Amino acid sequence: MQISIITVGKLKEKYLREGIAEYSKRLSAYCKLQIIEVNDEKAPEEMSTAEMEQVKRKEGERILAQIKQDQYVIALAIEGQMWSSEKLSAELDRLALHGRSQVAFVIGGSLGLADTVLKRANVLLSFSKMTFPHQLVRLVLLEQVYRGFRISRGEPYHK
Template sequence: MFIQIIAVGKLKEKYWTDGIAEYMKRLGPYAKVTITEVADEKAPDNMSEAEEEQVKNKEGERILAQIKSEAFVFVLAIEGQTWSSEQIAQQIDKLGVDGRSSIAFVIGGSNGVSSAVMKRADQLLSFGRITYPHQLMRVILVEQVYRAYKIIRREKYHK
């Protein structure tokens, strides 16, 4: 299975990159996982709705350019379905059984994702009603993908 995480913005802080590196190392035996960072659009603090839409559209174009045509696309969105770790594992496993070998997870920018990215989504996925910093969301997502493979393989997860 090939899993691509597409995220807006660059991760700079060592504590975030260290956390992601640890889970990426653990994922090595299970799947090929890559993280693709797309540039965030520079924007003023007090944007109008039209300016915010423009920012999302520009970032959305960058995101869509990175998604493989055959990929099953999960877009992380607060209005998405809230699944358990077991449900995420079941979906990843089912995609593999169904012959889908490419999955993309999309983490938008601080303003969310464009309507074009939402339309490309095969599944909207929420990690709850609270908002996480985008950097932390990457760590959480990589950990959940790792956890999914441990569940799929019925292996014990170190706590």
């Protein structure tokens, strides 16, 4: 399975970079992983709603340019469906079984995802109703994908 994670902006914090490097290494036994960082749009602190929509639209265009036609897109969104780890694992199995082995997870920038990206997504996935920093979402997602592969293979992993 080829898993792409499309995110906005560069990862800054060292502790996140180390965690992501660790889970990327672990995942290499289970899938081909590609992390794509699109540029974030430089934005002032204070913005009107229209300006915020424009920032999201520009970042959205950059995200859409990275999505391949045959990719199954899972967009991370607070308002999405809440899955258990077992459900994520089963979904990855189901996609592989149906020949949809190109999966792209998309994480928005600090203002969230543009509607155009949400519309392109096959499913919206929520980790909870809480808002997490997008860079932390990247790490949590990698851990959950790793957990999903371990569950699918029946391999032991701490609960």
